[in-house]
Amino acid sequence: MDKPTEAVIYQILSKTEEKNATMDHLVFEMMQFPGAHAFTKNELLFGVYWLETYHYIFRKTENQITRYVRTAKGHEKLAELEILKVERK
Numbered sequence: 001m002d003k004p005t006e007a008v009i010y011q012i013l014s015k016t017e018e019k020n021a022t023m024d025h026l027v028f029e030m031m032q033f034p035g036a037h038a039f040t041k042n043e044l045l046f047g048v049y050w051l052e053t054y055h056y057i058f059r060k061t062e063n064q065i066t067r068y069v070r071t072a073k074g075h076e077k078l079a080e081l082e083i084l085k086v087e088r089k
Contacts, residue, residue, distance in 0.1 A: 004046055004047040006081060007038075007039075008039055010078070010081045010082075010085070011038075011039060011044075012047045012051060013056065013074055013078040013081070014078060016069065016070050017070060051074065054073075055073055056070065056071060056073050057071060057074050058071055
């Protein structure tokens, strides 16, 4: 399976646990938070499913709302990407 770009991975992992980062919002053309408009719906969906497949996030459904939550592996990846982001500046 191909891998999403680091930018897509960062976008999803950094916003996964925010209130508006629900699966319902991924079905629209853009997620409902700043920066998401830079990616297509396909890129975001592929990123979410790839991250779930490789255990960076897991699916949690409550009251018919599906959210994704970072795993320990997801927290580590996000920290790694944040360090790279700072180093590139």
